[in-house]
Amino acid sequence: MAIAEGRSEERRTSGRISGGSARIGDSVFGGLTRVFAGVVVVAAAGLFVSLVVQAWPALRKIGLSVLGGATWDPNRAVFGALSFIYGTFVTSLLALLLAGVIGVMIAVFLSELAPPAVSRPVGFLVEMLAAVPSIIFGLWGVFVLIPLMTPVATWLNAHLGFIPIFGGTPSSGPSMLNAVIILAIMILPTIAAISRDVMRAVPGSQREGMLALGATQWEVVRRVVIPYARAGIIGAVILGLGRAIGETMAVTMVIGNDPHIHASLLSSGYSIAAVLASEAGEAFGTPLWIGALFELGLLLFLISVLLNALARLLVWSVNRHARTA
Amino acid sequence: MQAEEITGVVSRSGVQPRYGLVQVRARTARVAPAPRARSGESLYQPATGVFRRRKVVDAVMRNVALLCAIVAVAPLLAIAVYVAVQGVTSLNPGFFTHAQSEVDLFGNAQGIGNTIVGTLLIVLVSCAVGLPIGLFSGIYLAEYGRGRFANAVRFLADVMAGLPSIVAGLVGFAVVVVFFGVGFSALAAGFALGLLMFPVVTRSTEEVLRLVPHSIREGGLALGIPRWRVVVSIVVPAAANGIVTSMLLGIARVTGETAPLLFTSFDNTHWEWNPLHAVGALTVTIYNYTSNQPDPRLNQMAYAGALVLVAVVVTLNLTARLLVRRRVRT
Numbered sequence: 001m002a003i004a005e006g007r008s009e010e011r012r013t014s015g016r017i018s019g020g021s022a023r024i025g026d027s028v029f030g031g032l033t034r035v036f037a038g039v040v041v042v043a044a045a046g047l048f049v050s051l052v053v054q055a056w057p058a059l060r061k062i063g064l065s066v067l068g069g070a071t072w073d074p075n076r077a078v079f080g081a082l083s084f085i086y087g088t089f090v091t092s093l094l095a096l097l098l099a100g101v102i103g104v105m106i107a108v109f110l111s112e113l114a115p116p117a118v119s120r121p122v123g124f125l126v127e128m129l130a131a132v133p134s135i136i137f138g139l140w141g142v143f144v145l146i147p148l149m150t151p152v153a154t155w156l157n158a159h160l161g162f163i164p165i166f167g168g169t170p171s172s173g174p175s176m177l178n179a180v181i182i183l184a185i186m187i188l189p190t191i192a193a194i195s196r197d198v199m200r201a202v203p204g205s206q207r208e209g210m211l212a213l214g215a216t217q218w219e220v221v222r223r224v225v226i227p228y229a230r231a232g233i234i235g236a237v238i239l240g241l242g243r244a245i246g247e248t249m250a251v252t253m254v255i256g257n258d259p260h261i262h263a264s265l266l267s268s269g270y271s272i273a274a275v276l277a278s279e280a281g282e283a284f285g286t287p288l289w290i291g292a293l294f295e296l297g298l299l300l301f302l303i304s305v306l307l308n309a310l311a312r313l314l315v316w317s318v319n320r321h322a323r324t325a
Numbered sequence: 326m327q328a329e330e331i332t333g334v335v336s337r338s339g340v341q342p343r344y345g346l347v348q349v350r351a352r353t354a355r356v357a358p359a360p361r362a363r364s365g366e367s368l369y370q371p372a373t374g375v376f377r378r379r380k381v382v383d384a385v386m387r388n389v390a391l392l393c394a395i396v397a398v399a400p401l402l403a404i405a406v407y408v409a410v411q412g413v414t415s416l417n418p419g420f421f422t423h424a425q426s427e428v429d430l431f432g433n434a435q436g437i438g439n440t441i442v443g444t445l446l447i448v449l450v451s452c453a454v455g456l457p458i459g460l461f462s463g464i465y466l467a468e469y470g471r472g473r474f475a476n477a478v479r480f481l482a483d484v485m486a487g488l489p490s491i492v493a494g495l496v497g498f499a500v501v502v503v504f505f506g507v508g509f510s511a512l513a514a515g516f517a518l519g520l521l522m523f524p525v526v527t528r529s530t531e532e533v534l535r536l537v538p539h540s541i542r543e544g545g546l547a548l549g550i551p552r553w554r555v556v557v558s559i560v561v562p563a564a565a566n567g568i569v570t571s572m573l574l575g576i577a578r579v580t581g582e583t584a585p586l587l588f589t590s591f592d593n594t595h596w597e598w599n600p601l602h603a604v605g606a607l608t609v610t611i612y613n614y615t616s617n618q619p620d621p622r623l624n625q626m627a628y629a630g631a632l633v634l635v636a637v638v639v640t641l642n643l644t645a646r647l648l649v650r651r652r653v654r655t
Contacts, residue, residue: 022551029553030469036461037478040527043458043520044481050499051492105393113390122394124646129401131642132635133581135608139615139631140404143624188397216383239487246489248584253616273491273584280498280588297495301488308487309480 051298058291066295072259074279079292083261085299087269091176091251092244094265095183099244100237102184103191104226107233110192111199112221123196130189138253141182146173146254153177153266168264174256177265182250187240194239198232198315199225235314242307246300248273272296405635412632415625425594425605433622437630439596443511443604444580447590450515450600451522451579456572458519459526463571466527467534468556479531486524493517494585502589511600514590518582522575529571533564570645577641581634583608607634 052059058066062079069080106126110119153170160166202225210220226233256268257278276293283289423436466479497517501507537560545555561568583606591603592613607630614627 022554025551025553029557033461033465033469036458037465037475039458040462040478040482040485040523043523044485046500047485047488047492047496047520050496050504054495054499054503102393102397105390106397109390109394113387114394122398125398125402128639128642129398129405131577131581131638132401132405133583133608133638135581135583135611136404136408136631136635139611139627140407142615144404144407185400189401192397216379218383218386219379221386242487242489246487246491248489248491249612253612273489276491276495277584277587280495281591284502284588294495294499297492301492304487304489304492305484308484311487312480312483 048301051294051301055291055294055298057287058295061288062292066292067299070261072275074283074286074289074292077288079288081272081275081292081296083259084270084272084275084296086261087176087179087255088245088271088273090265091179091183091255091269091271092241094180095187095244096237096241098180098184099188099191099240103188103236103240104195104233106188106192107195107199107236108221108225110196112225113217123193126189126192126196130193134186134247134249137182137186138250141178141250141254145178145181149175149178149181157266164263165265168262168267170264170266171256171258171268174254174268175266176255176262176269179251179255179269179271180265182254183244183247186247186250187244190243191236191240194236194315195229195233198229198236201232202228231314231317235311238307238311238314242304242311245307246273246304248277252277272300276300408628408631408635411625411628412630415629416632420626420629424596425610426596434626437605437607437610437626439594440605440607440610440630441633443590443593443597444607446511446598446600446604447514447518447586447606448576448580450512451518452576454516454519455522455575455579456526459523459571459575460530460568462523463527463530463568464534464556464561466531468560470531479528482524482527485520486528488521488524490521490582491584493520494587494589496520497585497589507601509589509591509603511590511597511602511604514586514604514606515600517585517589518579521582521585522579525578526571526575529574530564530568533567533571534560536567537563566648570648573641573645573648577638577645580641581608581638583612587612 058079066079066081067085068082069078070082071078071080072083073079110123110126114122150173153175156166157168157170161168206224206228207220210224215223251271252274255271255274257270257274258268259270259275262269276297279289280293283293420436421438421441423434424439425434425437426439427435429435462478462482466475466482469475470479494514494517497513497520501513501516502509507513541563542555542560545559546552550559586606586609590606590609592609593603593605597604611627611630611634614623614630618624618627
């Protein structure tokens with residue numbers, strides 16, 4: 001069989017005893033897998049190229065002014081995306097603030113404080129909830145969150161209206177505040193799950209050392225686990241931010257799709273992903289409009305690539321340290 | 326270790342006790358089982374002053390963490406239950422057997438069966454695009470993956486795993502709808518979703534293959550089996566559960582996507598089996614029947630569709646996890 005083949009064929013190629021057919025099989029299969037791996041690289045490059053090609057009409061004619069202007073009027077060929085950038089910025093950062101704090105606390109609960117009988121089902125639940133499609137959150141947002149938050153918004157506007165973020169005229173339902181809440185709910189499982197994994201990777205010897213010195217559980221978390229896992233937690237938070245920035249459906253269903261900048265969180269707004277979803281179908285056929293939209297798509301792509309690369313480097317570094325520790 | 330030795334080590338190490346830590350002094354020469362103390366509480370000193378403050382802070386933060394867990398999990402559960410309850414009431418066989426274009430005498434849509442067919446077409450195309458790339462590049466990274474090229478592939482796969490779905494939709498639009506001139510089609514949507522699917526499959530497959538013990542590979546090689554046969558016939562079947570899991574997770578991720586479909590597969594209210602034409606999709610229909618849609622009958626259909634979607638996604642995820650669990654147990 002293969003052994004007889006090996007004995008008759010006296011060649012040793014890079015330490016392998018192989019027959020002729022085996023060598024062909026090796027190169028074919030190795031080549032096949034290499035080709036598909038190369039497809040990954042080609043796909044990444046092609047992605048970027050296709051975005052640039054479609055954005056080219058706008059890049060050439062109006063260039064980066066798309067990022068500067070505040071008026072977006074496709075009918076008059078005025079493309080200023082500042083209101084979308086503002087909306088994306090504000091909603092994502094506020095959602096991150098909310099979800100980051102709560103998410104890390106949940107991760108602390110799951111990895112440090114909860115007994116296994118509680119942490120296993122709750123952890124499982126959190127992971128399953130990360131898999132729920134965003135359209136479901138949008139559905140819930142339209143039918144439950146907006147009716148729920150409308151009286152809250154009116155109250156906030158009436159009593160705290162002197163603060164700019166609660167001022168102005170609250171919109172009839174969809175608002176940036178609703179988008180912030182929905183985004184926070186959506187990125188919470190991501191942050192919690194990754195932070196929990198990173199905290200679990202902290203060596204037990206560190207915790208035991210602190211406990212042996214008489215520390216309380218919270219002190220162990222605060223002084224050992226979180227500092228040790230800090231890079232990974234920041235990575236998880238950055239991944240959450242990346243997800244929030246790219247989130248389309250849930251945001252576009254509750255933010256009101258209003259291409260103007262308002263200081264108040266209670267008024268409607270827009271985000272980059274939402275405008276792409278709303279207008280890309282209509283813009284088919286108008287090169288400048290499509291170009292402007294693709295410029296925004298390129299911006300979204302570059303931001304998400306940057307955030308993801310940063311996050312992966314941070315999360316990898318914690319796991320690597322934990323393995324060598 | 327004797328209790329006295331522990332005391333000796335602590336005092337010799339020069340660690341400065343903070344907040345008035347008290348060293349445990351040994352009472353007996355033999356190591357007796359340690360008396361149980363709750364965290365932060367010393368058995369040898371009453372809880373006063375600094376000690377009390379530390380205890381209180383600890384209790385407060387523990388409860389805050391518990392509260393956060395409840396605050397997060399409860400609304401998410403509430404959403405799932407709400408969708409389920411609302412959706413179940415509108416599910417009937419006609420829901421699946423009628424197309425949106427087959428309206429009844431009053432002009433009301435009776436079912437969204439065509440969108441389920443459309444979603445199926447789109448997911449099949451995305452599997453054809455994403456699964457082979459994911460599987461084989463995962464095998465490459467696990468079996469032949471050393472060096473700069475492999476590191477670049479790994480890094481790019483990770484980065485593309487975080488691609489916003491709307492950007493993938495834009496790429497599908499640019500490449501299939503415009504460049505190849507196919508127009509709005511299930512093919513374009515499947516291509517875009519395949520781009521979203523394959524990084525997940527690549528990384529999961531690589532991790533699962535890495536978990537296969539080296540002894541299995543070495544045993545095969547020692548028998549003179551060619552390297553490629555070892556991978557194909559021994560390593561991959563050993564990791565089969567995990568590989569199927571990663572594929573299921575990729576499919577689950579893709580089934581729930583809406584944004585890329587809005588301008589790649591567009592919409593279609595008729596039964597459509599040709600992937601080169603525009604098709605309706607379940608997720609897009611949920612969106613259309615929810616957003617700016619005052620008709621309550623259509624809203625109810627949106628709930629029913631959402632229930633079907635959640636059921637499919639949850640089933641895929643559960644199956645994936647159960648597969649992995651069974652392997653770990655045996």
